[in-house]
Every structure is written in structure tokens, then in C-alpha cells.
Amino acid sequence: MKPGAFEYFAPSTVAEAINLLDRYGDEAKIIAGGQSLVPMMNFRLARPEVLIDINRIKELDYIREKGDELLIGALTRERDLESSPLVQERCPILAKAVSFIGHFPIRTRGTIGGSLVHADPSAEIPTAILGLDARMKVVGPSGERTLEPEEFFLSYLTTSLEPSEILVEVKIPALPKKAGWSFVELSRRQGDFAIVGVASVLFMGQGGVCKEARISLGGIASTPIRAGEAEELLAGQILNEALIEKAGQKAAEATDPDSDYHASAEYRRDMARVFVQRGLKEAWNRVKGGQ
Amino acid sequence: MKIEGKHKFQASQKQIWDLFMDQRHLEKALPGCEKMEEREPGKYDVLLKIGIAAVKGTYRGKMEVVDPEPPKRYRLIGEGSGSPGFVKGEAVIELSQQDQDTIVSYQGEMQVGGLIAGIGQRMIGGIARMMVGQFFKKMEKELKSQQ
Numbered sequence: 149m150k151p152g153a154f155e156y157f158a159p160s161t162v163a164e165a166i167n168l169l170d171r172y173g174d175e176a177k178i179i180a181g182g183q184s185l186v187p188m189m190n191f192r193l194a195r196p197e198v199l200i201d202i203n204r205i206k207e208l209d210y211i212r213e214k215g216d217e218l219l220i221g222a223l224t225r226e227r228d229l230e231s232s233p234l235v236q237e238r239c240p241i242l243a244k245a246v247s248f249i250g251h252f253p254i255r256t257r258g259t260i261g262g263s264l265v266h267a268d269p270s271a272e273i274p275t276a277i278l279g280l281d282a283r284m285k286v287v288g289p290s291g292e293r294t295l296e297p298e299e300f301f302l303s304y305l306t307t308s309l310e311p312s313e314i315l316v317e318v319k320i321p322a323l324p325k326k327a328g329w330s331f332v333e334l335s336r337r338q339g340d341f342a343i344v345g346v347a348s349v350l351f352m353g354q355g356g357v358c359k360e361a362r363i364s365l366g367g368i369a370s371t372p373i374r375a376g377e378a379e380e381l382l383a384g385q386i387l388n389e390a391l392i393e394k395a396g397q398k399a400a401e402a403t404d405p406d407s408d409y410h411a412s413a414e415y416r417r418d419m420a421r422v423f424v425q426r427g428l429k430e431a432w433n434r435v436k437g438g439q
Numbered sequence: 440m441k442i443e444g445k446h447k448f449q450a451s452q453k454q455i456w457d458l459f460m461d462q463r464h465l466e467k468a469l470p471g472c473e474k475m476e477e478r479e480p481g482k483y484d485v486l487l488k489i490g491i492a493a494v495k496g497t498y499r500g501k502m503e504v505v506d507p508e509p510p511k512r513y514r515l516i517g518e519g520s521g522s523p524g525f526v527k528g529e530a531v532i533e534l535s536q537q538d539q540d541t542i543v544s545y546q547g548e549m550q551v552g553g554l555i556a557g558i559g560q561r562m563i564g565g566i567a568r569m570m571v572g573q574f575f576k577k578m579e580k581e582l583k584s585q586q
Contacts, residue, residue: 304561306491306566370562408560
């Protein structure tokens, strides 16, 4: 299978890429790792008239630490996130989430920015980013904007990015040393998109009290979603198994998944419960030892 | 696939009916609407430019208001086609007054075919719901610009 004809540009700076986007608008499509776009083009589902290849924009490929934040360039490969000592130390949940993506060769090509703008709600990076309260920096002809995940993800494969804007950086607050975390997911086969994916973060206070809990679920709605009621249930509490079981139930009750050929709505909801419980237990086990 | 929901407007039933029957407001509120012309009362030709993920396209189509019972209820039938495929749909739209407000509820069935169906019904349903949401938000704006 081969894609339709397209015009090809390979800018070497962000400014050049924005100029091209500004000129061609929604006729153009940016290609980064191409792990979602190329299959869509080969099936002729997507027929962009213009491809803007950003792989030569070196200024978009970096992982840096600035104060309590990790700054990650949009062109950073998934494999680089997974193997970065800085990510493993300051934001290990992201490295773990990325390890679930597809297979090794896919991760050597796929990028953090590509996964975010593709906005598949079953994908691991969007789910993790929502649980980490990260920010997306996007740049367009009229300047830059910083978006929260809730503003960024609108629906299946749809973000609030304008046709002439490009995602340049993801800012992720680093996790404190005492935070518990986990990323768990259910998929048909290893490497498939998640039926349910759960990112959990527990911020701990004195005496085993959970100050704040974050639970982000992928695969069960049109965007990744936070389990707000379950988070509230855990906040300010000393954790125990019964409380975690209840949080899983609350998280599942708040979901309204659709059925498709991968899984029925009932199964998805029940697996949301199981994987929130499993994820929270794993996160809790990580901090229990350190008390 | 089924699409249903409701939206509350702070205006009378009559005001909302007039708003929903006015081509000038519909043209501004329909997501991706490039052009909308009223051929005869209640029958419109529309040109929509819609992109779902990288699947972008222009759809030409018709929309028709059927069995109007002002200011309470009507049926809306629509169809459109373009290079990425076709969309067909029908919905019952009901307006009910609640104190000062009017609730607009809709219940419809939508079919999608051609290339675009390859994206998957679950995703298209989700995106359709988002567009309906955007439409109602813009209609609210149109209402405010009138008041």
C-alpha cells in the first residue's frame, strides 16, 4: 500500500515550520515519527497535500531539568524518554508508561509530541500527561500558548491545536521523591492500544497520610479522564486496602465507556475498577517501604 | 450509531425556535460550515469542511426540517458526501420550556460510510458528540448577540 501524492518540506527550524503551516493551513500535516500518520496515509485514510517533516529540527529534541520541572522537546523519541536517567529519576512513571507503547522499533521512531497531538485516548503518553498535570507549549504565527491537558484534548484524535500551530515542548512537574506512582494497563496483546490504562500518583505527607491522589484513565472515554471522586476519597486519608478497593469502584462508576470490537462497555468499566485498584496498590507499595 | 443529548438555553421556547429556524445563525454555529443556503423554507444546501485526525475533507450536502410543530418539535434530516466518504442522519429535536429556560433535546441516528468509516464508529460517535457540543455553545453565543 502506498500513500497518495504529496508535496514534501523538511524545515530545519521551528520558525520555518510555522511559516509552512501558515502558508498551507489544514492542507498540511506535520510528520514526526510517522508511526500513526504513515499507516493512515498508506491506507489512504489521510491524504495530506503537504507533508512538513520536522525530523531535522534539532532544537525540538531534548530532555532538560529546570527547577522542579522536566522540559521535554516535542521531537524527543519515546525510546529516549524510556531510557533517560533524568526521566527515570525525576519522573519514573513516564518512563514506565512509555514502555507499554507498541514495540521497540516503534518507540525508536515515535515521539512524545506525535503521540500527544494524535490524541488517541487509549495511548499511554496522553494518559500519563494528564495524571502528571503537565503543560503543553504550542507556537503559531501569532505567538505561543501554554495549554493544560484538559484544554488540549478535545475528543478522539482531536486537540485544540490550530492548523498553523505546532507543539514544541511538554513541561512536566517532577515527582517528589516520596511520591508513590504506577502505570498499569490491560491490552489484548502486549503492545496493542490499551483497553484500559491507568496512571496513579500518590503524594504522601507525614504518618502515611496521602495528601493528594491523581488517577488518570485512558481507553474508556473520548479523551483521557481523571477519576475526580476517587481522588477526593483518598486525599487526606491514611491509606488501606479497603479504601483503595472503594476508590476503584468510585472511579469505575464515574465512567461511561462505549463498546467496540475490542471490548464491551461493561467489560471496560469493570476493568477500570480492577486496574485502578491494582495501580493504586502498586503506587502505595512503592511508598510504604519508605515510611 | 445513536446520538442523543440535551442542552439548556436561557430563553423562551419561542425565541429558541426562531433561533434554530434561522439560517444566518445556523450557518455561524455549524462546526466547519463554509456555506449554507436556504433553497426553500426549511431546506438548506450546506458546504462543510471537517477534519477528523488527518482525514480532512469537504462535504457537500442537504439539510431539511421536516414535520415542524412550532415551537415544540421538528425532525431534521441531513446527508452529505465528500472525498473521505458520506454521512447520513436523522434526528428528532424537541423544545420544552422549563420556567425561564428552554431545554433542547435531540435523539438521532447517524450513518457513516466510505473511507472515513475506517476510523471506527466509536471514534466518529465521540467526535460527532463533540461537534454537537460545539454547535450548542455557538448557538448560545448567537442567542446572546440577539438579546
